[in-house]
Amino acid sequence: MRRILLIFIFCTSLLADKKPNILFILADDLGYGDLSCYNDEAKVKTANLDQLANEGMRFTDAHSPSTVCTPSRYSIMTGRMAFRLNFKGVFTGVSGPCLITKDRLTLPQMLRNNGYETAMFGKWHIGMSFLDKNGDVIEVSEPPRKTPKLKKQEIALEAIKRVDYSKPIPDGPLNQGFDHFFGTVCCPTSDWLYAYIDGDRIPVPPTKIVDKALLPKHFWSFDCRAGLLAPNFKHENVDMVFLEKSLSFLDSHHKKQSAKPFFLFHSLQAVHLPSFPAKEFQGKTQAGPHGDFIYQFDYIVxxxxxxxxxxxxxxxxxxxxSSDNGPEVGTTIxxxxxxxxxxxxxxxxxxxDNWEGGHRVPMIAWWPGKIRSSSVSQQTVCLTDIMATCASIVNTSLPNNAAEDSFNILPILLGQTTKAxxxxxxxxxxxxxxxxxxGDWKYLDHSGSGGNNYSGGRIKKALGLTNSKINAPAQLYNLKADPKEVNNLYYQHPEIAxxxxxxxxxxxxxxxxAPKRN
Incomplete structure (x- = not known):
């Protein structure tokens, strides 16, 4: 009897020490107010997300690392703010190279080093290098902002036509710590290249310019470039293809490597423009095609x-x-x-925008038996924190030259601290x-939004707010007293600024x- 008890205690200890699987689901352009568990006036009931929030933890002060996708995704993958690269904008077409350098430790690499099988399905958008028939990297220079649309299209398509699709991508997800990848280079349905990458190649290359006349027409169907289309790429099916890949991975992992933990990064197109929900979700809500797209995202989760x-x-x-940034301008209007x-x-x-709506995002964490049900955290967190948190989960140390802007929020998830x-x-x-x-103070080291131009037009009428001291060189707000960031206190509290x-x-x-690590 004693021997049986000792065996039971030993097995229980092993189970307790078993490294957990980690599933990270990242929406695109999903706003804080798009989920019904965050917004009681939301016009789409996000039942699955609401249930996960009810069974887990909902963060009310979570932030994307940037107000646009490419830098946010770099920062999630590295735990490092992307402004340190001095890279402006986002990638399009086959532009690169990857922002993640060879010497930088990534989230999936760190987990793979600790025994995880790693997979990513969906949008990459951190840059990739493509090779021509001579094996040379295709250089794509970003045209000036005022370049005519037809000229931009010509530059982008010319680069895509030069790609030798038989050659491997040398700096894609498989080179950054992922064992498996299936997805797209940049924004799946609004980019110059409409084709799927499987591993480190595009097995079905693009063959013709997309016929936009065949795509849906509505108030959320803009932002779709006249790019090159692969025969197996259907705009409305993208997220269901990504879902099938993730579901198949989970089935395969369970069948072949169930004793090994996994890290799965499911990176969606939803709810980035154009809002093209799959046919089975069209008309599912009373909030138009974009509402249907939010509904589809909830279904996928x-x-x-x-x-x-x-x-x-x-x-x-x-x-x-979570989400890579706040909701898009046209979508929101x-x-x-x-x-x-x-x-x-x-x-x-x-x-x-650098105002809260540009980077304060929904974030829900669910871990049965570990995270207390119906818990709400008001702690300020950032998606860069995922890397240090995962390192703590697997009980590994991060070097000083990695995850420089990442904090371990595991004590928050486990309800072990109320300290910031x-x-x-x-x-x-x-x-x-x-x-x-x-704390409650937020200092913006610039005037204006830092992003969108609110000087006139529909955006000013629909989204603009009167801002005191608009000519001040910087902005200072107390978010507790002024959550809408209307009253600029730059001149009233110069010492805090x-x-x-x-x-x-x-x-x-x-x-x-983040503090230096020993």
Whole structure:
């Protein structure tokens, strides 16, 4: 009897020490107010996400690393703010190289070093190098902003036509720590290249320019470039293809390597423009095609979690769901005007802006038996924190030259602390304008939004707010007293503005905002 008891205790200890699976689900351009568990006025009921929030933890002060996708995704993968690269904008077409250099430790590489099988399905958008028939990297220079659309199209398509699709991509996801990848180079349905990458190659190359006359026409169907289309690429099917890949991976992993933990990064097209929900979701809501797209995103999350439960993996899987930045300008304006749905509610600003609506995003964490049900965290966190958190989960140390802006939020997830993990949090825009958060105070080291131009037109009427001291060189807000960032206190509290600017400069100069590691 004693021997049986000892064996039971030993096995229980092994189970307790078993490394958990990690599923990270990243939406594209999903706003804080797009989910019904965040916005009681949302026009789409996101039942699956609401249930996960009810069974797990909902963060009310979570932030994307940037207000646009490419830098946010770099920062998630590395735990490092992308402004440190001095890279402006986002990638399109076959432009590269990958922003992640060979010497930089990535989230999937760190997990793979600790025994994980790693997979990513969906949008990459951190840059890739493509080779021509001579094996030379295709250089694509970004045309000036005022370049005519037809000239931009000509430059982008010429580069895509030069690609030798038989040659491997030398700096894609498989070179950054992933064992498996299936997805797209950049934005799946709005880019110059409409083709799938499988591993490190595009097996079905593009053959013709997309016929936009065959695509849906509505208020959310813009932002679709006249790019080259592969025969197996259907705009409305993209997210269902990504879903099938993730579900197949989970089935295969359970069948072949169930004793090994996995890290799965499911990176969606939803809900980035154009809003092309799959046919089975069209008309599912009373909020138009974009509302249907939000509904489809919620469905996909539900199917991934359902698969975990079916395979008996749920009890040992941490699921984190978030977005790469706030909602798009046109999306938000049209949804507000036509359906009274505000994807940024209750914050000021949208995608590209350094105001809260540009980077405060929904974030839900679900881990049965570990994260307390119906818990809400008001702690300030950033998606850069995923890397240090995962390192803590697998009990490994990060070197000083990695994850320089990443904090371990595992104690928050496990309900082990109420003390602030982050004293300061950095934010950046597409133009590399910066801001810094400290408690209730937020200092923006620039005038204006840092992203969108609110000087006139529909955006000013629909999304603009009167801002005091608009001519001030910088902005200072107390988010507790002024969550909509209307009352600029730059001149009233110059000492706080100076202190925060000095701290921002310190973090820029030192190359890190997280403490040095031993």
């Amino acid at each position: 539900g199917k991934l979690v359902e698969k975990l439960k079916t395979l008996g993996m749920a009890e040992n899987t941490l699921v984190i769901i 049209n949804m507000r005007e036509r359906y009274k749905h505000n994807g940024a509610r209750p914050w000021r600003g949208v995608k590209r 993990i982050r004293e300061f949090t950095l934010h950046q825009t597409i133009s590399l304008d910066l801001s810094i958060r400290h 100076q202190q925060l600017k000095a701290k921002l400069e310190e973090f820029k100069t030192s190359g890190r905002s």
